[in-house]
Amino acid sequence: MAQWKPSGLGPEFTYDLSELKKVDPALIHYEQAASVPTGMMKPKAIAVGADRRLFVAGDGGVRVFDPAGKPVLQFETGGEPHCIALGKTGTVYVGMKDHVEVYDASGKRAAAWKGLGERAYVTSLAVGEADVFVADAGNRVLLRYDTSGKLLKRIGEEDAAKHAPGLVVPSPYFDVALGPEGMLWLVNPGRRRVECYTYDGAFRFAWGKFSMKVEGFCGCCNPTHLAIDADGNFITSEKGLPRVKVHDDEGNFKSVVAAPADFADGTVGLDLAVDAKGRILVLDPKRRAVRIFVKKRS
Amino acid sequence: MPTDNTTNNKTTRRNLFRKGGLAAGAAVVTGTAATLAAKGRSDGTVWQIDPEKCIQCGNCATYCVLDPSAVTCVHALKLCGYCDLCFAYFSPGFEPEAGIEAPAVESQLCPTEAIKRRWIEGPHYEYTIDEELCIGCGKCIKGCNNFGNGSLFLQVMHDRCVNCNECSIAEACPSDAFQRVPANHPYLLKGEDH
Ligand code: SF4
Ligand code: SF4
Ligand code: SF4
Numbered sequence: 001m002a003q004w005k006p007s008g009l010g011p012e013f014t015y016d017l018s019e020l021k022k023v024d025p026a027l028i029h030y031e032q033a034a035s036v037p038t039g040m041m042k043p044k045a046i047a048v049g050a051d052r053r054l055f056v057a058g059d060g061g062v063r064v065f066d067p068a069g070k071p072v073l074q075f076e077t078g079g080e081p082h083c084i085a086l087g088k089t090g091t092v093y094v095g096m097k098d099h100v101e102v103y104d105a106s107g108k109r110a111a112a113w114k115g116l117g118e119r120a121y122v123t124s125l126a127v128g129e130a131d132v133f134v135a136d137a138g139n140r141v142l143l144r145y146d147t148s149g150k151l152l153k154r155i156g157e158e159d160a161a162k163h164a165p166g167l168v169v170p171s172p173y174f175d176v177a178l179g180p181e182g183m184l185w186l187v188n189p190g191r192r193r194v195e196c197y198t199y200d201g202a203f204r205f206a207w208g209k210f211s212m213k214v215e216g217f218c219g220c221c222n223p224t225h226l227a228i229d230a231d232g233n234f235i236t237s238e239k240g241l242p243r244v245k246v247h248d249d250e251g252n253f254k255s256v257v258a259a260p261a262d263f264a265d266g267t268v269g270l271d272l273a274v275d276a277k278g279r280i281l282v283l284d285p286k287r288r289a290v291r292i293f294v295k296k297r298s
Numbered sequence: 299m300p301t302d303n304t305t306n307n308k309t310t311r312r313n314l315f316r317k318g319g320l321a322a323g324a325a326v327v328t329g330t331a332a333t334l335a336a337k338g339r340s341d342g343t344v345w346q347i348d349p350e351k352c353i354q355c356g357n358c359a360t361y362c363v364l365d366p367s368a369v370t371c372v373h374a375l376k377l378c379g380y381c382d383l384c385f386a387y388f389s390p391g392f393e394p395e396a397g398i399e400a401p402a403v404e405s406q407l408c409p410t411e412a413i414k415r416r417w418i419e420g421p422h423y424e425y426t427i428d429e430e431l432c433i434g435c436g437k438c439i440k441g442c443n444n445f446g447n448g449s450l451f452l453q454v455m456h457d458r459c460v461n462c463n464e465c466s467i468a469e470a471c472p473s474d475a476f477q478r479v480p481a482n483h484p485y486l487l488k489g490e491d492h
Contacts, residue, residue: 005470007356012409015440170379171447219445220381240445
């Protein structure tokens with residue numbers, strides 16, 4: 001391999017994000033309390049149970065860790081998992097590229113739902129009392145199913161008759177989450193905002209705006225991931241400037257959980273979860289670990 | 299409807315390849331296979347960049363024996379998100395308060411204004427490279443890799459490359475990205491099976 005030789009290009013040819021990566025330390029209200037190594041080469045997604053057990057999907061399966069970070073269960077899935085969500089009864093839903101698989105609490109496969117077609121690219125799942133929401137970035141649609149896998153509604157598609165412009169999903173990041181009382185929230189990443197819909201697919205309201213500044217969502221398509229805590233606060237992660245932030249239940253910026261300086265260059269795919277203690281779990285694919293952030297004491 | 303007065307209508311051999319994206323690239327490959335075989339070494343190979351290995355060090359712009367370099371940026375349109383706020387097109391600090399339809403030169407990331415932007419529909423824009431202006435510096439590729447889908451990458455353009463025995467960029471490449479490829483398949487295009 002050649003030795004490093006300077007290109008001789010002028011400073012206008014330098015690509016420099018260093019100023020944009022800076023975050024005022026006063027805005028960072030969280031600190032890392034623990035880190036759970038996933039033991040995976042390519043961890044893709046996380047979910048946390050009411051019992052604070054941590055589920056990590058990736059490398060062709062799912063690994064389960066107890067609240068102390070000890071591995072307690074492992075099972076294979078029928079392909080490469082993209083996303084994971086948990087039902088109230090311990091049921092595990094795993095999203096593959098083009099379909100959903102359902103596993104019982106012991107990791108035994110209970111069902112594999114019908115495929116969504118060649119264009120499908122499933123990126124996120126959210127499970128409510130009686131509904132399972134499946135975000136399909138490839139088809140730019142959120143699908144609502146019952147827990148048996150029966151399709152009930154297609155949400156977010158373009159509909160000229162209803163003046164619905166359709167979701168803008170330029171890259172394979174399209175997240176869905178349920179808030180308190182089952183409020184349905186999804187990310188419209190190409191519009192850099194978070195949108196609320198009824199279960200029947202009616203748009204209700206949205207928050208979020210583009211900005212490279214810390215209070216906005218940066219780049220072409222962000223946030224990449226979304227989680228909602230018990231008080232309705234939104235936790236978001238972004239790519240380009242990898243950062244994790246908290247917005248209040250009306251979408252007003254509150255604080256930073258982790259700043260770009262906390263992540264290696266090129267980190268993308270910061271899946272999020274919030275546990276019953278309000279701790280924020282961040283999947284860091286570069287470190288191949290789940291990093292757990294808590295509020296700073298001071 | 300937004301208009302785009304930056305579209306380049308010059309039709310040259312080089313931007314014919316660019317305008318048609320990958321499909322046009324394939325046509326060029328087929329159409330020039332015989333010429334490339336003639337330009338290739340006795341083993342029938344030519345130089346090409348592996349986009350997965352390239353780290354956009356800048357040397358492609360300055361180490362080629364040709365000026366401008368035989369290396370330019372290529373856009374795999376089928377990987378592109380057609381984003382309104384493309385951060386391979388806009389400078390990293392760009393804030394769109396003043397509107398995005400006719401951005402000032404300072405708002406554009408490419409130092410040579412080689413990236414052209416055309417409104418398609420809704421919030422979707424098409425980005426193409428004017429290869430007469432592109433010097434292969436790789437700056438836009440870093441923007442796309444950071445914020446977008448990684449649809450931009452560098453390639454040795456074989457209507458320009460003279461296929462030196464010892465490619466002087468390959469010698470200066472810090473990531474071993476240059477390799478010999480068959481002259482009848484001279485491009486390593488992202489999003490395509492080779
Ligand atoms: S930024 Fe550099 S590589 Fe990209 S289009 Fe401009 S000159 Fe070409
Ligand atoms: S082989 Fe010669 S002309 Fe072609 S890219 Fe290398 S230095 Fe330039
Ligand atoms: S010299 Fe190598 S690493 Fe540098 S821009 Fe060219 S191909 Fe990429």
